[in-house]
Structure formats: C-alpha cells, structure tokens
Amino acid sequence: MAVSDDHKLQEAIDTLRDSGVRITPQRHAVLEYLLNSMIHPTADDIYKALEGKFPNMSVATVYNNLRVLRQIGLVRELTYGDSSSRFDYKSSEHYHIICEECGKIVDFHYPTLDEVESLAEQVTGFDVSHHRMEIYGKCDECQQVETQKH
Amino acid sequence: MAVSDDHKLQEAIDTLRDSGVRITPQRHAVLEYLLNSMIHPTADDIYKALEGKFPNMSVATVYNNLRVLRQIGLVRELTYGDSSSRFDYKSSEHYHIICEECGKIVDFHYPTLDEVESLAEQVTGFDVSHHRMEIYGKCDECQQVETQKH
DNA sequence: CTCTTATATTATAATTCTTATAATTAAAGT
DNA sequence: ACTTTAATTATAAGAATTATAATATAAGAG
Structure with a gap:
C-alpha cells in the first residue's frame, strides 16, 4: 500500500473514532478494501473479497458497516436500476461515467456544479445538501468490440 | 383531463402503435396514469391506483408495461438506494430535486448539461448516450416542520 | 490488567422489489 | 369471424437488503 493511501486510511479511522464508532477488524477491513478499490464494489464484492480473511463474517456485517461509513460521510452509495448498489x-469530489455495455465505472473529474445547486434553491425553495450526476455511454473497449463484429 | 394532456396521450399511443406494441386496456391505463401523475409513482403506486379499475391485474403487468414504455422511450426510470424505482x-427534458426528509420529487428545469457530456467524451473516450443529475435537499414544508420543533 | 457495558457481529429469517414461468386471454390484421 | 402472436394472469422464484436475537468483543473505567 502506498504511503498516501496509508495516511488516508489513518485519517478515516480517526474520523470513525471521533464519531464514537468502534474500530472492529471487520469494519477496518471493509474501509481498507474500499480505499484501495478502484472498482466501486457492491456489498457482495466486498463480502467475497474479505471472506478469506474473515470466514465467519456475515453479509449483514458488510451492509451494517457500509451504512455506518455512509452516515459518517466517508462513503458514497451509488444506485442503479437493475442490480445492487x-x-x-x-x-475527492468527482463524477462517474458508466459503460452501459459492460458496467465499468470510470471517475470523471469536473468542477462541482455549484451553480445548478444554487439556482435550484432559488427556484424550488429547497435547502439543497448535494447532488449526483452520472454520465452514461459506451466505453472504448466496448466500442471496439462493436466495430470488430461488423 | 386538459386538452393538451389528451393530445399527449394520443401522441404516446401513436408512438406505441408505430412500434408494433398492442394497446391493451391495462397498458393504456398505466400510460394515462403516468401522464397525469405528478408524483413520479412507483410500480406499486400504479398497481394500487389501478386496482379499482382492474381488480384482476397482476403486478407483473405493471412491471411489464413499464419496461415496454421505457424501451420505447416514453418513460424514464429513476432509481434510488433504499426503496423501489x-x-x-x-x-420534456428536466432534472429532479428530491427531498431527503419526505421523498418528494419536484421537477427542476435547467438547460441540459451538454458541455459536461462532450468533455466527458474527450477525456474518457466513451461514446456518451445520456446523463442523469439529481439534486438533494430539504423541501420547504419539511424545513418549516423543522423550525416549528424548536 | 481486569471488569463492565454498550456496541458489533453472527446466523438466520423475514421483507421487499422485481422477474420468470406456464396457462389463459385477447388485440389486431386478414 | 378467424388466426396468430403478444399480453395478461396467477404464482413462484430470485436477488438484494434489513430485522432479530443470541453471542462476542472494543474500549473506557477502575
């Protein structure tokens, strides 16, 4: 693990401790896995990835910990129509672009759309907390596969 | 029903017919309900709303029709973490702003974020098809309830 | 270091949303 | 009115997530 990642993990653990949340080995592992993961895993992905290390861990534990991490603000939940979250x-703040063929999710850095939020506040009278945006399309690999077929 | 809504319904039915999709009473009712509904209903909302008119209708019929309408492009599916779609x-094109307290969804008109899409194409090499954006916050009513409590 | 207590975990069952299956019904063109 | 093909129904199955109750354990107090 890179030093910076190690530092991020320590930072996250401090945040947990400050919130009065206990640092259990399972919770630590879920957090560490998420930090190092580039694949935006599902709860089941995490469960499967950790079952070697924690053979007795329950799926509920993964869900519980993801809920805690989300409530603390360390983790974001992304939901889609068909499958699991x-x-x-x-x-850091970024948006996602998602391949409709293979489901791959790639990070896409773009300035935060603050203007949309403030306009929405004015027009609707809502007290805006945040927004989500996702872009959908076909990734490079899937485009090439498509081309080869013809 | 307003004349314009009636016209929209006729237009939608024509679209269905052009796609070779049969106009059944149940399908017609689902479409009409969606057209007149301001509440962005769940499949179950629609099922419950129509069970007076169609006592024998199956939930599967609602889902089937929603899928068909989505495939044709008449209907959009919005998914969230916890509950149902x-x-x-x-x-017409618009975004949504969602109350995190009561779940209310309000339409929010804003110019389509074409620029984000084209930049995403350049940066990621994706062939972009569309995007979604939602704004989250607390609606006016829920803000007032909050104020009254204190 | 040990004790205590509240919290987390586990195992399991229950729930909820959605889809699959097979038999029956009906839309729409001929 | 007949025929064909798609739609509906009733039911069951499936998958994702949450609830429950018993057990285990993190972390602070003494």
Missing part, C-alpha cells in the same frame, strides 16, 4: 470511498 | 413520463 455500489460503494465509493469519498476521497 | 420511480417512473416518470418523458414529457
């Missing part, structure tokens, strides 16, 4: 460590 | 008749 995906979870994303909130390292 | 919501469905929205695609009358």
